[in-house]
Amino acid sequence: MxxxxxxxxxxxxxxxxxxxxxxxxxxxxxxxxxxxxxxxxxxxxxxxxxxxxxxxxxxxxxxxxxxxxxxxxxxxxxxxxxxxxxxxxxxxxxxxxxxxxxxTLTGETLSHLVHRLRHRMAARDVAFLGLHLCSATHYLHSRGLLHLDIKPSNVVVDRRLAKVLDLSVARAPGPAPPGVGTFCYLAPEQARGGTLSCAADVWGIGVTMYEVATGEVPFDEGETYEVGGDVSDGTSLGSAAGVPAGRSWQSAVGGDGWYPQLEDRAPPVGSRRNLPRGLAEAIDRCLEPGPGDRPTVGELAQTLDGLLPYGRRDVPQEPEAD
CATH class of the missing domain: 3.30.200.20 (Phosphorylase Kinase; domain 1)
Structure with a gap:
């Protein structure tokens, strides 16, 4: 209120x-x-x-x-x-x-869908969703923007079509303060602050597919915070369930630099759900701590496309660096 x-x-x-x-x-x-x-x-x-x-x-x-x-x-x-x-x-x-x-978009957000479904989304639908997210982020990257807040609540799905919302923290690749984005969805380099690249959005795609596939985020979620560094929206954070003992919610959102992404690797998605090997490996590669160890958007799209039964389609290529 x-x-x-x-x-x-x-x-x-x-x-x-x-x-x-x-x-x-x-x-x-x-x-x-x-x-x-x-x-x-x-x-x-x-x-x-x-x-x-x-x-x-x-x-x-x-x-x-x-x-x-x-x-x-x-x-x-x-x-x-x-x-x-x-x-x-x-x-x-x-x-x-x-x-x-x-x-006005019909359908529902992925976050609502994840909590409403009695069963987890089929593996082929997770891959199909990932392709749509790759397509949207590739388009943004080609126009010089990183989204930096890809998460289930920012994706609406309807009749097998996904649409990405909310460019409020989007920015050009390059230096950024710590914590631009949402607490439990931040790539490690977003949490840490420094130079951001397209790899940060690959992490966001991976986290989103992970949550849709398993019903859980890779790290303890607690409350969902949008922090955002110099573009913070000033959200009232309230209590912080899931924050380790001895830490306040202020520290949990970066007041003392603590983020779980900076201390631990994401648990393999296969430890939480049995998925086809290729899909599990693709999701886990998106969540590599080092940006250079993640696939490009084009590589990820090509991998996901190969997992679908309809056969190969043209996939986006990464924009060339300036």
């Missing part, structure tokens, strides 16, 4: 109710979710005569220039990009209040 202080009394700032306008021409049908800095609304667009998702800053974060720029930047990217495995943006408005209009 969002709160502000008026004297000594906390005043709650609830989401907008249905029937109100979140932005000119967009009537709220329902509030979808609230993060540490954003509200997402299911809306009706008068101009398009259809439902859209509108992403706006939370009322108590609207006066933060950094977050305003971050929202507009993501919207501009998604407006410019066109790919079947990336969510589309229809419109980005910068002032007086910034907002981004996104397509």
């Amino acid at each position: 969002t709160e502000t202080k008026t004297g000594t009394r906390a005043v709650q700032l609830p989401p907008l109710p249905p029937g109100t306008a979140v932005a000119p021409g967009y009537e709220v049908l329902a509030h979808l979710s609230r993060t540490g800095w954003l509200d997402l609304y299911d809306t009706w667009s008068e101009e398009r005569m259809c439902r859209c998702v509108v992403k706006v800053l939370r009322p108590d974060r609207r006066d933060e220039p950094r977050l305003r720029r971050r929202l507009v930047r993501e919207g501009r990217w998604l407006e410019a990009f066109a790919h079947p495995h990336l969510v589309r943006a229809y419109e980005t408005v910068e002032s007086p209040e910034p907002f981004v209009v996104l397509e």
